[in-house]
Amino acid sequence: MSGLTLLALAGLAAADYTASFGGAIPAGLCAPNTAGFTNPTIQPSRGGAAICVSGNVAVQASAQNVKFNFDLPKNESEVTNTFLELITQGSTFTQQIMGGMQMISGNYTIASTLCMPANGTMPSSVQLLTHGIGFDRYYWDFAPGYSYVDYAIEQGYATFSYDRLGVGQSSTPDPITTVQGPLEVSIANQLALMLRSSTFANANFTSVIGVGHSFGSAITQSVTHSHPSTFDAAILTGFSTNQSAIAPFLTSLNLEIASINQPYRFSTLNNGYLVSYSAISNQYGFFRAPNFSPLVLAAAEASKGSVTFGELFTQAAIAGVASNFTGPVAIVNGDADLPFCYGNCSYPMNKAEAAISMLYPAASANGTYLAPLTGHGLNLHYTALDAYKFIGSFLKQNRM
Template identity: 30%
Template sequence: MGVITILSVATLAAKLAFSSPLETRHANCKAVSFKVSGSAYNRDFSQLSLADPTTIIEAGEADILPKILTNGTETIGGYYCEPTVKNANNGKLQVFVGSIGTTRDMWSGLGGTNLGVPAYQPEKYSWIDYANKQGYPTLATDLPGDGTSSRSEPILINQGPYTYDLIHDLAVQLRAGTTSQLPHPFTTLIFVGNSYGSVIGNNIAALYPSDFDAFVLTGFSKRIDLSLPGALLTAPVPGALFNPAKYATYDPAYVVTPIEATRTGSFFGAPDQVDFDPVMAKKWYTTQDVIALGQLFSIYVQGITAAPGYKGRVLVLTGEQDQIFCGFGNPALGVAACGSLLEETKELFPAAEYSYQSVPRSGHTLILHDSAQKTLDYAHRFLAGARFGVYGVDMVV
């Protein structure tokens, strides 16, 4: 009887470690945080302005901005989930890095990751749930400045290069098993990105080609410069002005996008071109988090790069009507179409096993569209060994 009692208590403790009173549906999950350090040369963005997008693009093309050595230690918040089945994928950790202006919630139906927001139709939109059912453990992260991650100075510090180094340190810890947060080391790491998260993945492949065994880059292509004017139709304003109750103490250079219609246009698209649930698009607007101006400038000034040293597997998985990476940033300025752009993106990964797949009638926040299950199927068949190379139409199975 005593032995049974001890085992029951141990089992209960293990379950409590992976649950929350607010979110019992994720009994296999827990909130986590990591201390990570980085050192990188950021750029001096202090003279750039959203009011003059031309100078932002020109600064990147001319490579004229002074470099600033940036060092520090940050907290990266996250949500770790164990797989719900036993199979050969159990040792392969999917690490999610998402779009600017959102949190780890984007990987679970915009909620349900211990941030106090319920998920919307997770059976359709949750990459976390889908992957766990395929046997993969998952780690959804908050970008610096968002969710439960630390919030550093938003123009000179919270930039791409510094973040690349922070995620590199996280990858090193995940492989070594020194995070103190996860149950064991992981010998296989899979990077899953969206938008800015995919730009981060692209740069990590270039700088640290041994960090990740595979990259799934959603909402991504080899060029982004044409989309800045349309993206700025979202009219960013300081978060403290938009939502004083939440962001009153934030630096004014942490901004949000206050116009629902243009935010929906840039991240989803026009309803006659893209299929999505307006309830999900509304939730994307109401649950947004802040964007550091340093992050935004990084994407357009120094974002996309070649990764000739990366020899692993890469899948670029993008909505055919992605306004940010295949269009003008907003449907008000024109129809987006990736066309051959995803095929041409192989130029960034010349030594990799490269695959690409366009998802028809889908926009930038790919996992939140009606095609979400199709996107998840493509991604996980790729991880199982399949190769893709189709744009504009459904892949022929």
């Protein structure tokens, strides 16, 4: 595919991606309450099953982050060399930059979206949706036909999605010392507690289900480990305990300074904020042919999210055995997931089943599903709906 063709596809896809967002609320429907949000806006979900309120949410959070002896790279050459040092076998790079722990705390602006059924019903259960690296909150509501939000709403749940710290319209603090896994776990936990305490839209949710993708699954899993009573159930997508393919995953993304790669979107970010280099990089990391639309890949490239050095240095350090979590847990992966399965989630064993056995000894129920011929970006494949149906069935079977 030529560069001009790819740019044309990206433009068409980006236009289609945004066209169904921010439309008028259908006649006869009441707008949801905007309590808990600043600068709120009201819009339908991209498939139209939900009426959503979006805006900023203030979250006070603190965590023991890692102190890194690592200076902000001056240019792209230093960025590339950093990852070469990180992935080289026998390298002591990680040990060299580790400098102990330090407490990080603050008030952070988290851009968020709460969606309720368009039919006016008030769900008793809400799903807290945490996206992974390379995306923002709209991974969960990407386009008509590619919206987990629409599916969950149709099953009777509310959804709360958010841009993780450092991503999209959320706060973008120091990308090395602040935007790290431990603090993001604290933020996710605080958001779940706020949902329980009727902070948003005056909605009284009696149960909160944690749903994550990739790094968002690692964050969700860490909440079940460190705060076992926060979630009533957990759904982890694009996740396992296998870290052997992180090096080729990082290599395939060919990470570039975000402000250089897409200056029209990321000009205000410093050199600690990175994005995947190109649509080809995105395909390597997140897609598996022929099970996706080229327009969806182009849209994913046009709307890709940033990642920080702090996140990449801590993504493997936040998981832990959730010995005291007693709710139901399911892991749902594409069977050809690259970063967490090295392209084969069934070899030499079912890596989703192995992760549940290792991390959730006290779970009341567990389940796994491997979507066929599907890469890491599960929601952006033709097989997404079957994965959603498994999640819905699992939650209903366990009365969630």
